Amino acid sequence: MTSHSISPLTDTSGGQGAPGTELIVDVGPVAHGGHFVARHEGRVIFVRHGIPGEKVRIRLTDSGDSSRFWRADVVEVLEASPDRVQHFWKPADSLTAWKHGNPPVGGAELGHISLQRQRALKAEVLSEQLKRLAGLDLGVEVEGVGANDDGGLGWRTRASFAVTPKGRLGMHAHRSDVVVPIREMPLALPGINDLKLWDLDLSGIARVEVATPANGSRPLVLLAPEETTSPKRLHSVLSQLPNDVSVASFDPGKGQVLQLRGRTWVQESAAGHEYRVTGEGFWQIHKDAPDTLVDAVTGYLAGGGYLQPGAAVADLYAGAGLFTAPLADAVGITGSVLSVEGSPGTSRDARKNLHGESHVEIVQGRVERVLHQRPRNFDSLVLDPPRVGAGKAVVNQLMASHPRAIAYVSCDPASFARDLGYFQQGGWRLESLRAFDLYPHTHHLETVSLIVPAG
Structure with missing residues (x-):
């Protein structure tokens, strides 16, 4: 196996276990959050920039005798995985950065791993979270997006x-x-x-x-x-x-x-619609993400007969209306769409983006509060919460609105699996699931699932 060496670092730790200490460990399985599990004298160490099966030298970055676990970066590879590749970006490459006395920048923590192995590792994380938090034993695949992967580069808008x-x-x-x-x-x-x-x-x-914007606008x-x-x-x-x-x-x-x-906003395009997104307002950052996610969500709902003309649907945590607009197209003027977003600025964007759609109601406020104040039944729902997920209270409110199906879009496997567990406790089940690699060279992934009443 290949050895990737760097110059020895000065140990300023003041003792074993302090930040700066270097250890040699075997890299174990992937963990949620971009880490890999290693052990030293019984202590769990979450290691970044390794690959399972490698023997590496690590530098402790967050440690101490009283810590439940330690954190570390790989600074030298003694026995390399066949999936290790040359990192595309020196400031994010742990081996290069520490050689020059600096920690690596965040945001490309898997850049030393082949794209195929990255996606396999993300699938492992998703499967593990589903089994641990929702009791589901599923084999999943993480799909690449776009016509050309381009090596996982040039995708951030x-x-x-x-x-x-x-x-x-x-x-x-x-x-x-x-x-x-x-x-x-x-x-x-x-x-x-x-x-x-x-x-x-x-x-x-x-x-x-x-x-x-990916459409080339200002x-x-x-x-x-x-x-x-x-x-x-x-x-x-x-x-x-x-x-x-x-x-x-x-x-x-x-x-x-x-x-x-x-302008204080940008003009985005997706699913045949134009969207105004102000300032820091949320928008999917991968250039191909908006169309990919809209296709997955509407494919699940329309394909199952849950999204038809005249239907009553809701888009929760709706942002600037990425899903709201195609939902409004699908249900037509005989249907209705409730769009709920907590951020005042982003909700104002949604009002402008859906201006003239009389069958769309835009409400700014916390999802749980809006659902409590305006109880109603829906034919189907789209749920796209922030990284922390929806939570038990919101899940219970959604089930109480008696939809026939829910399309759940998630950017975090752990919060998604936890919420899915809540749905299952309420008598619902996972009908279908897709996972997308919308964040190549990072540990993040996006899932779209269809959740339906078990009966």
């Missing part, structure tokens, strides 16, 4: 960046305040890289968000200034950006977006 103390574009290391400067983002669409944000003086800016750069940043400094950053790019400032805590130049 959105990217979030930090800023180094010297005012240069950077990204955070995993679970760390360390900001590593970068000069490329291989996972992003060319439009994001073409901005060359790494050449700018970003002094006074705490965070930068970029949205570049990109948006969001600048989160530090509290002490003057309007003059903010204008100086603005002047460095191309004139054909919209720029806005935003306050992540208050959710406020202020126009600096152009």
